[in-house]
Amino acid sequence: MMDASLFIARRLRFKGRIAVTSIAVSFIVMIISVSVSSGFRHEIRDGISFLSGDIQLTPVNLNYLDESSPIERRPAYLEKVEALKGVKAVSPAVYKAGIVRTDGEIHGVLFKGIENPGKVSGADSLPSLGVAVPSGLASILHLKPGDRLPSYFIGEKIRVRNFTVASVYEGMFDSDPENMVVFASLSDMQRLNGWGSNQVSALEVQLDNRYKDMQGMEAMQQEVGSMALLYADDESASVVARSAVSRYPQIFDWLGLIDFNVFFILLLMTVVAGFNMISGLLIMLFENISTIGLLKSLGMDDRRIAKVFLISASSAVLKGMVIGNAVALLLCAIQGTTHMLRLDPANYFLPYVPVHIDLPLFLLADIAAYLAIMLLLLIPSLFITKIDPAKTVRVA
Structure with missing residues (x-):
């Protein structure tokens, strides 16, 4: 009723x-x-995860100009980190600060060597000495795919590489000259530093979306850091875990x-x-x-x-x-x-x-x-x- x-x-x-x-x-x-x-x-x-990972494992004394402090690409604790709940992937990266020059223009940038550049290049891999440049840098230096990009690297001695622009990508920090990243192949950057195939600057941890808030990242930073500390062997270099929250607090x-x-x-x-x-x-x-x-x-x-x-x-x-x-x-x-x-x-x-x-x-x-x-x-x-x-x- x-x-x-x-x-x-x-x-x-x-x-x-x-x-x-x-x-x-x-x-x-x-x-x-x-x-x-x-x-x-x-x-x-x-965007932050794409540029530098949600959590980075890096040497304690990481220096983008110095080639003397690599870490292992496949350390003893890697499987433990990959098995953590919330971890989607762990990727190696090689960083190197450099200066790029074109006719009448020079600019300081950070080079990053990666294994899978599909998001920035549109292909499964970058060609040898091929790079993907952010659109902001391409605009400043008037670059387009196929152009030459002479690059200078300062370390114990100055190294010069003649890269070729393979692609131009839209980056989140295109308007910030201090945060522009040029992507290259991992092997090119390893050779530039004189490193072997098992040596990298950082291991970057990608998290599931539900762990990408501030509290989730900070909690995962503690877990990843603990795994790296507890399961490292005697040959593993000391590393520190840093979340994107600690690297970009203002954002x-x-x-x-x-x-x-x-x-x-x-x-x-x-x-x-x-x-x-x-x-x-x-x-x-x-x-x-x-x-x-x-x-x-x-x-x-x-x-x-x-x-x-x-x-x-x-x-x-x-x-x-x-x-x-x-x-x-x-x-x-x-x-x-x-x-x-x-x-x-x-x-x-x-x-x-x-x-x-x-x-x-x-x-x-x-x-x-x-x-x-x-x-x-x-x-x-x-x-x-x-x-x-x-x-x-x-x-x-």
């Missing part, structure tokens, strides 16, 4: 179109804010500030939507004073009468929420496909507004906002207790 409150609520129409529109707009703003915040987190964390602080701003926006939009719904519900209550009085005279208590109007208001909230979600997801899909809204990478690290559709996070925001709005609607429902059925029925 249908509940009486639900039966009556289905016959009462919530006429607050402005309130429903406000709900829809609020949810559009909330969902877009969450998706942009999530987009920044994913893009920047992936993670900036991401934390974005998350705080998004939380403030969610709170503000929930309050705005809630108070618009309060005004809409009050109007509905005033329009139905005689109905409330009649229900009271028929023996329905205040709680059940309030339930009638809350059910009606809830349907309006859900309607606005569905409309807002649909519009927000459409706008996010358009931005994610076209990158229509652009940013200054010098200030935001990225050339466009990133979006990431995280459905569990969206559902959490929806549920939290819906519950908060419904709690706010309990305030006007108290008006029902003040209505005297004797007066309202007589007036009606």
